[in-house]
Amino acid sequence: MLKSKWSRFKEFCCRRPGLVLLILPCILILTLYLISGNEIDNLQYLSFKSYNDTDIVDGYLVWNSKCHMLSKSPLDPSIVKFVKKEKFQVCSKSPLLTTITRDNNGNSILMINEKEAKHYKGLSCCWAPIIRPVPKKPRPQEKFDSSVKIEHCVDFGNSVTLPKEVELLMVSCKENKGSKATKDKSKAKYKKPKKAVSVYDNVHPVLNPEKVLDRLNISESGNATIGRQRKLSVLLLGLDNVSRLNLQRTLPRTENHIRVKGWLSMKGYNKMGENTFPNLMALLTGQNQADSYGRCKPTVPFGLDHCPMIWYNFRNVGFVTAYAEDEAKISTFNYLKVGFVDPPTDYYLRPYMIASEKVLSIRTRFGDKYCTGPEVTVERILDYAIEFAKTFLGLPYFGFFWMNSISHDTINGLSSMDAHILTKLEHLEKEGVMNDSMIIFLSDHGMRYGDIRNTFIGWYEERLPFIYIWLPEWFREEDPEAFQALTVNQNRLTSPYDLYETLRDILMRAGGEAISSSGCPKCRSLFKTVPMERGCEDAGVASHWCVCTAFQKEDTGNKVVVAGAQKIVDHIENIVKNYKNKKGKRLCSKQKVKKIHRVHRVLDLVGNSTSVTEYFYMIEVTPGDAKFEATVRYYGSGNYSISDEEVSRINSYAYSAKCLDFGQKRYCHCVK
Structure with missing residues (x-):
């Protein structure tokens, strides 16, 4: 019986159709194994699909003859063991004791929360201006972009109107439960008066719009006379070290919200350099890494001041500009660099973060400064970004706000902020910012080290940061072709150089000028359809970083x-x-x-x-x-x-x- 079975098997294999039927399932199983391989050894396989005119091919983010960019699951089996949901933690059990508001005349008011103040006896508070001293002849060894000076602390009552020139302040409150000496009758001795106890310290930025009134040419009635054509404001909100897939894992509610609302995701957005500096310099200057160091000289005083950051060009045509970044020690232009001698934007928040880290108590979480005093550090940046956008609603502005403290050292820390980031984005919509401005929510790269980097998904994610773009309805109606091109570009290979060209496009529409990207001569504005047949070389991305490969x-x-x-x-x-x-x-x-x-x-x-x-x-x-x-x-x-x-x-x-x-x-x- 065994012999008859063996003879039938040989006969089956020797006939060509039988052999094919036997081998094909084996090839299919092997191919599926290679495609879904969890180890870094199976980096990518060479595909043999036919090319056609469609942008979207199942299993791929980008598909053309020059680029095969795989589509992967955010919960790939190889990395599930590294994924953990983190809980949000407050930095203070009590509401903030002090806030900054503006009255009808535009004055900035420092106010004490009277409801919260009732919990203290003998409460006394003082405030002190914080200034950023700039040396006349800065030297590289001097930390001129990392210094702040706290002036004399002045007592105040429930509120105080702040001088126009104040941009940053510290507030300190003490509780004095008993200031007089009292006699202890049982021992016939006098008790010493209790010392005042510090109960609250905080640092507040002061956003005074009068600082830029002359440039905006705003009349007393508040109407802008900056030109007939409406200018598109730009609000960039950045999270360091977050891939597209990690955003989906850590911010599922936020990601679902922005997708449902109609934000556009550039799924083929490929980083062009290793870390934050080259990727943001490509975005802000259009330069590659060699030029960013060679021309801008970030380790030399005034090097970055003379660098062609696009925010300078926006300011030259009447835009209000702002730049903020947390985690001062590792910030983009200061880590192993000297930073800026003069403030690079109208509203420069580095002194705010320096003071928050130096003056206030710090609680470390996820490897970084999670709490600075009574506030979550990342929320300091987000809150200022929202206030900035609200303040200049209807006026042209360019705001760049970058956050490191929640995601720089961990793939999971961001998950603690899902509900809070969602609330901030909803607040932008409620305040009318989304009807006014282009909002770019993005990252520079994915996680660059750790256990996840030993997997294929880790290699893949590091190179594909997330980027979502919102265009206001008025702009979509005014230029439907730009919106259509942006929609098509969701499944095209793009890079930070394309984003620079997009900002340059917005600038030129407003009457400004900027040089085209020197790092990628073939790159173009995302308001224009990028070529379907596009490889990493065309997008200014070296093969080392290319996910098409x-x-x-x-x-x-x-x-x-x-x-x-x-x-x-x-x-x-x-x-x-x-x-x-x-x-x-x-x-x-x-x-x-x-x-x-x-x-x-x-x-x-x-x-x-x-x-x-x-x-x-x-x-x-x-x-x-x-x-x-x-x-x-x-x-x-x-x-x-x-x-x-x-x-x-x-x-x-x-x-x-x-x-x-x-x-x-x-x-x-x-x-x-």
Whole structure:
């Protein structure tokens, strides 16, 4: 019986149709395995779908002959174990004791919450202006963009009208339950008077619109005479380190709200550099990373002041400008940089965050300053953004508000803010801001290190930050073609350079000028349809960061591969060997390759004939066990090249590089 079964099986396999029927299911199973592979080894597969005129193909965010960008689930099985819902925590059990309001005459009033004040006996409060001193001759070693000065604290009653020039203040309140000495009859002694106890400290920004009255040319009746054509205001709300998928995981209510309301999601938005600075510089200046450092010189006083930030161009045509960012130590233009000598915008909130962190008590959560005094740090930024937009409603403004404290060091911290961020966005709608302004809700990149980065989804998410865009109804009606193009572009490959070109488009519509993107000559405004046939090179995105790319796994023991890994270590050494202390001794250890975890050959989707082979590595070095991903180009005959912009650190170096406060900290493991 066994022989008869075997003979029938051989006969089935030997006939061509039978063989095909046997092999096809195996191929299908293998393909599905590769597609859904959870490990980083299965980076991406080469697709064989036919190309057609449709933008949307099942299983892909972007599909064309140059770009195969997979669509993945926010709860992919490989990362579910890393996902956790965090609860919101208040920073004070009581409502704020003080607030800033404006009266009918436009005066700013510091007020005490009388209802809350009843809980205290003998309450006394004082307020002190906080100023930002600017040195006449700033030097790089001076922290001129990180200094504040608190002036004399002046007592006040229930309220006080603030001088026009005050932009920032501290308020301090004490409770004095018993100020007089009393006699203790039982012991015939006098009790000493109780000392006043501090019960409340806070820092408030003061948004005074009179500061920009001359530019806006507003009459006493409040009517703007800034030109006949309506200008589109821009409000950018940014969350650091949040991928499109992580936004869906952590802010499900918020994401559902904005999607239902009709915000447009740029699903193919691919970052162009490793961290915040290059990605935001591409957005604000149109420059690539090399130009951002070479032309703008962020480590030199006045370097960033003379940098062509697009907010300067907006201000030149009558827009009111604002910039705010929390977590002062790691903010975009100050981390390993000197910042701005002069305030870069009309309303500059760095002094506010510096003072909040220096003067008030700090509660750390999610690795950052979750609470500054009685307020959640991220809400300080959001509340000011809303107040700024409300204040200049109907007038042209450009506001850039960036938040680090809730998402910089964790993929889950943002989940604690879902209800609160939703409330803020609903408040923008209630106040009429959404009927007035373009709102861009975005991030710079996804999580760059941690356990999730050891998965394919981690690699994928790091490169695809979220971006949602809202256009007011009046603009949609005025320029339906722009709205239609933006709608189409949701499933096209885009980059921060395209967003810069969009801001430049808005600027030029308002009568302003700005140079086109030097980092991406082919990039264009999202108000125009970007080409369907578009690859990362067309969008200014290097292959190292490109999610369109397909890979083929290579043998880690191959001689060419091993030599390439050594080139990565050599590149690191050429940089860190120059970092020395005052005695001339090395600060950073010399690294060696500990392990080549994986290496893939980058496949050419377009079919260009070239003698250059690109390899994508993940290596671990010693000492310190730092993990790097890097793109290395091999030209044959032992010739390799590596670009600093295509090397990324994928585990934390906050502790291992503590000895270095300049340069490339990601490469450094401090000498013990």
